Amino acid sequence: MADWLTPDQWSAVLLSLKVSFWATVLSLPAGVAVAYALARHEFWGKQALNGLVHLPLILPPVVTGYLLLLTFGRRGAIGGFLEESFGLVFAFRWTGAALAAAVMAFPLMVRAIRLAIEAVDPKLEQAAATLGASPLWIFATVTLPLILPGVIAGAILAFAKAMGEFGATITFVSNIPGQTQTLPSAVYSFLQVPGGDGQALQLVLIAVAIALLALFLSEWLGRAVARRIAGS
Amino acid sequence: MADWLTPDQWSAVLLSLKVSFWATVLSLPAGVAVAYALARHEFWGKQALNGLVHLPLILPPVVTGYLLLLTFGRRGAIGGFLEESFGLVFAFRWTGAALAAAVMAFPLMVRAIRLAIEAVDPKLEQAAATLGASPLWIFATVTLPLILPGVIAGAILAFAKAMGEFGATITFVSNIPGQTQTLPSAVYSFLQVPGGDGQALQLVLIAVAIALLALFLSEWLGRAVARRIAGS
């Protein structure tokens, strides 16, 4: 592989994988929590939360990236706080790319998980409660296993989206080869110069291959889980 | 409203609404069909179809737009055929913007609907079959009503995505005011020049307001349908 990719391209591939992986994994708990809250609870500000979650889907990516820059940049309210308190820096780091990817993918993840939660029969959760399980336990032992196919679907959707995310990422953390240059950024670069199509195509194919692999894996996993539940 | 928006901005808002509406409405039947096929059938090429559906999510939007340009453009294989046979032109028309939006939103729509279909108990469909309903009737009278909340969720997700779609659209049909300049394209134009931020912000707020309105409408609709099903 390394033969027909330049080191920069190669590192873009690896970085994209890293960014997408962490973006997915770290946002998954939040995604499940938000989906659960939206599916099963009524609370003050619910619709506001719902709107906020969907915002990255609605806004042009550039705008999302810009808003991220304003809030999570070094001078941003949250970014500054995080840097001072935890030494956590997003600006111009791969962590920022992961944050941008996670934010962009979040609505997709939440939607998928939420639909799965809404499909769980509350009667089963009630049955667990009568047997002594507290709400948290019920979630862990009944709801979560039952929504697993939905969670997997949501996670893979998010991963795929993260692999393709470009606008918000480059706006927020720019394109620093080896640090924040993800696959789509590299593709974009190639497309900007006449004759770069070939190399762009190469990278696109790699991105597609990776995402499809993840997709098929998730299909397979989802079906395995569903079969386990169906009980044959 | 017309007061504080220039005619071009105003027409971008209307165009975006039109494009998103038709993109959603026209792709919905296909979305339901594909979701049903993926959820309930095993067929040759299923995984290929699944991959194809997800492609727009995985690819950087610019690449999707470019691919659309290559296939549905006037010189493209399909575009040329459609123009000759049906006089249907996508390139540089609002129809093309709708196509781009539909393609980009399709994976989200299909995922949502598919999850809903997978949550329908096949035993109910069996019951309908024993009562004499053919597969098509079963779908229309049992499956479809039961997945309606999922279909609504999928449609609105697609609509929101269509309202925010930018990369593929501008690459495929350019950014011609009054014809293909959607809200996000207009936002992009303003962001490219000094001093355009204010106007961009204005447009972004309009986009957000419209998408949130649709979102809340769908929440409300989805809940009304779910309540009807729960039977209280």
Place this chain on the structure above:
Amino acid sequence: MSFSVRLLHRFGNFVLDVDFTAPAGVTALFGRSGSGKTSVVNAIAGLFKPEAGQISVGGRVLYDSERGASIPVHQRRLGYVFQEGRLFPHLSVQQNLGYGRWFAPGGAATRAEFERVVAMLGIEGLLERRPGSLSGGEKQRVAIGRALLASPQLLLMDEPLAALDEERKAEILPYLERLCEHSEIPIVYVSHSMAEVARLATTLVLMEDGIVTRSGPASEVLSDPESVPALGIRTAGASLRATVAAQEEDGLTRLETTAGPLFLPRVEAPVGALVSIRILAHDVILSRTRPEGLSALNILATTVTAVRLGDGPGAIVQLRAGEDLLLARITRRSAMALELTPGADCFAILKTVSVAQQNVGRTG
């Protein structure tokens, strides 16, 4: 319309190996929990395709694994009352009831039929409701109505009355019975209640562990002392055929059997009608001499034809009562004391009230 089922299928380590034929009428499947009854019904419905087998109803082949023939479920014209309801949650009770009607070619249930079924099931007040908020028994009643109103060519009922109270059962059973009489359609009926089975069944199929242990005309299987263990001693009994002779003033009905007159609480049938009366073995008392001054009004002269001593303290005595057979379940001690051996004459004492309404069925 006759009926034949042959199937072989393996689920894990459970093997379903079933073969029976039945004439027109009600075929009852009887067997313990997990013996494969629902699987047989599902195979008939087409919801489960056995590895090997053939199913035909009235000459119409529904399924034939060898010829690869399988009529699609929706073309089998069924009314299936599932063991677990399966009402459509998004439709009102009324719409659930009417669902099959859309697809019934020509012979859709009429308005009057609809109202009769609804009244019989006592679900008039539920029509606008959705299944979600119905009680267990209400759901089951709606499911019965839905199947009945689909104008089926084949009725499959998997424990349709299990969740219902005795009174409700007593209201629904006569309806089912009339249905069995008047309609030509075959009915497959699964139940754990021998009373229901004995009352409705033309043919009885006993199942155990996936295998048919006995099948044949219900009256034969039921009055055979050898099938008592399979049926359960509490439910053993035989049927007497009788003609309605008179409706008496105090609410009793006088019937004539070939062994003599019989008084039962009001039998809703016109004078002259033929009925079949199921008499449980444990409801029969035997005496070598004709007893006097008992509250029991029915005393039939009979002859012992067979005695089967069980493992426990009981014995089953088969008696000839006129042209029919009766079963009596008594203690071994009494059998000894009364010297009941084949050929012995004795009197069978039946309490009038022992024959429940649900054990009287019309025939012919």
Place this chain on the structure above:
Amino acid sequence: MSFSVRLLHRFGNFVLDVDFTAPAGVTALFGRSGSGKTSVVNAIAGLFKPEAGQISVGGRVLYDSERGASIPVHQRRLGYVFQEGRLFPHLSVQQNLGYGRWFAPGGAATRAEFERVVAMLGIEGLLERRPGSLSGGEKQRVAIGRALLASPQLLLMDEPLAALDEERKAEILPYLERLCEHSEIPIVYVSHSMAEVARLATTLVLMEDGIVTRSGPASEVLSDPESVPALGIRTAGASLRATVAAQEEDGLTRLETTAGPLFLPRVEAPVGALVSIRILAHDVILSRTRPEGLSALNILATTVTAVRLGDGPGAIVQLRAGEDLLLARITRRSAMALELTPGADCFAILKTVSVAQQNVGRTG
């Protein structure tokens, strides 16, 4: 531990208005389909919060609408057998059975208990399976096991045996009975089977259309001729208390009642044990003179205490048999012919085999 339930709630045009108290033991809810039984059980479980009401068990207030108090469901320490299974589809049978164990503070069921319950329910072969492929009755048995093994402080059983065959019921009932005897925990039991109710219940609550029409000690309610219409005539009957006197060689058990000896098929209880025997009204034959030479072994000398003539051809006669009461259901015609009026002496004839195993329960 005593038990009190008071609740008022409106569902559409159905009003649930229930008020009863019960001492320790089994409280049976009996009533027609849709009378509100499941709703009461759900309220006790905390799955449904009535608009107004108070529920307390052994002094512990589970719910009080006035004080706004409601113990969360998972802290009520329940074992609830739902009317519709509700097994966890993603867990194996074994894991379903063990689910409550994770949460039982301290007193989790032991390995031996687990095995005993599994054997009693006949589900040893199913432990590795998932609920999806179980038969209806198998599901219900697993659900019973799951509730029993949760070490509950309060057991709620909503028609637990409805989908089971008679033999399986006969295996499970004695277990439930022992449970009722040995445990201090209150049990709320919903059933359409009077045999089950009569055998298990300490307290009987009769419901109709959301309202409690009668409640009180089971023996009292059951032997009251006035409650016969509510119970259904087929299920009316009373209980005799008896002491096991001897286990005889031919498999019969001799019992002593205050009205004389009684022979029953083997009662599994040691000599000297106190048992209660439910005798169905329609299983009793009356005679003014002591009959001779009958296959029926049990003849008790009794005195008529009350006669209730129904609307139909039947009559219910209440009899004093020693210190207990008996009910007999005979025809009005016989009641006239035998001149049965309060104070009259007569003999009650019971068939030994008429008393099913399930109608013999141990007491004290």
Place this chain on the structure above:
Amino acid sequence: AAQADDVLVFAAASLKTALDQVATEWGGRTGRSVTVSYAGSSSLARQIEQGAPADLFISASVDWMDYLQSAELIRPETRIDLLGNSLVLIAHGRDAGRIDLEAGADLAGLLGDQRLAMALVESVPAGIYGKAALTSLGQWDAVKEKVAQTDNVRAALALVSSGEAPFGIVYASDAVAEDTVSVIAVFAQTSHVPIIYPAALTASSSAPDALLFLEALSGPAAADMFRAQGFRPLNGQGDG
């Protein structure tokens, strides 16, 4: 809104403010109307390649115009170098002082561990010019590890104006209207290949007014408007 015989201009997005003014003015004067589609030069060039109905193409990069020309998609005889631009080094804040790059000011040192915001240095014109300029000044090797590249100049400007990056390299035209940044150095025109916005009629152009508008673009009125936005009108020297 656009009509079928309107002049449809495909123009690099950075021209929007000035070009909109020119088009409005020309339209008002002549009663004809011009519609402009703004996007990245690469997108526009590819669209023209795929048969876009554009009459006039104004590119931000000579390369894409050359590309179309070699594919015979523009009319070479109408090609002109419409505008020039200059490249500036900007710093965050209103009144940052000036530095002299020619005299060897150490940009890398000024950056410390912070970033220099530029457009993509291999592919976006502003980035390519910037890299060339820094290379010719001998500073590229020192700063190249510190460059944060964006997909367009405006994003680089945003990084500086928000303070995420202390310095950035953008076009003079971009720095004009932004008051949160200040120009601290102007790169000599000789330090990079000339920054040129070429314009030409497309081969498929059918609108009769297109040529008139192209002429107007190089007229004096337009020149003033372009100049006001920081561009350098080049008086239309075609390079054939």
